[in-house]
Amino acid sequence: MNIQYTEKLKFVKNFLRQNDAKLIAHYYVDEELQKLAEDTGGCVADSLQMAKFGSQQKESKLIIAGVRFMGETAKILNPEKNIYVIDKDATCSLDESCQLEPFQKFCNSFPDREIVVYANTSAKIKAISDWVVTSSIAIPLVENLASQNKKIIWAPDKYLGAYIQDQTGIDMKIWNGACIVHEEYKTIELKKLITHLGDCDVLVHPESPRSIIQLADVVGSTTKLINASQKSKSKNIIVATEKNIFYQMKKLSPEKNFFEAPTEGEGATCKSCGRCPWMDLNTYKKLINIFTGNNELLLDELVIRNAKKSINRMIEFEDKFYQESTRVS
Ligand code: 13P
DSSP states (O other), X not given: OOHHHHHHHHHHHHHHHHTTEEEEEETTSOHHHHHHHHHTTOEXXXXXXXXXXXXXXXXXXXXXXXXXXXXXXXXXXXXXXXEEESOTTOOOHHHHHOOHHHHHHXXXXXXXXXXXXXXXXXXXXXXXXXXXXXXXTHHHHHHHHHHTTOEEEEESBHHHHHHHHHXXXXXXXXXXXXXXXGGGOOHHHHHHHHHHHOSEEEEEOTTSOHHHHTTOSEEOOHHHHHHHHHHOOOSEEEEESOGXXXXXXXXXXXXXXXXXXXXXXXXXXXXXXXXXXXXXXXOHHHHHTTTTTTOBOOOOHHHHHHHHHHHHHHHHXXXXXXXXXXXHO
């Protein structure tokens, strides 16, 4: 094993123990941070599981390797703990696209609708919403609301919103936001790659445009895509989501070939090129200096109280939904 990594691991283990802290990472941060989270008894997960894991830990401090909304969710669910993010500038284009004042105006123009927001939003947006969802639970939750004749506002991701509508036929008023990573996948180039490889499976995160989703063999949350990569019978796997997820996929299937869905087309250049610039702000160096900077996330008490209601509703729904689906299957 890489000697440098072994030394870093030893250091981080002590560092976390001495500071009574746990490291929780998203699949989109770099491989080294994912490994450190795994090897120190923390976790690497999708955004929903990160939130649930944090609530089950005895440590007084949680360090979130991811983006700001993930840290805020940890704070909302664990207000008694100290929550630290590796870089406070690590935001998310979806979160940024949905600012409180214009969103409130949008919601006021549809007063008869339930407000359902994606986890990739600020704590303030969650606090004025009825439901929070992640990609892993969005479809069953929206279906459940529609079965009670509830009308829906969806924010902020227009592509995930369109995907939910395509899958369920449920009418929703959709906010106009997008993820800068997923929005850049190129349909013609993806078709060419599929033809070139022949035997392959295409795994797509639902934050991608419809024309990319239409080429997918599996569409789902980061966890669903990782599981699908392992189950796939194809030797070649094309992945349309942030590149750092490859670490988990390659670990589970070292014999398979993984390809990034193309982000550069003929005559077009990519900006994010399959990398989230904010996830990239998470580094080892910043991690080991986290308690010397201004990295603790603090939120207004009322915002925490209100946002907690809509997040807890999702968690309760998710627990019930999976209990019921296992009972049926
Ligand atoms: P998941 O909930 O699937 O982990 O996605 C989080 C995210 O930020 C995708 O861009």
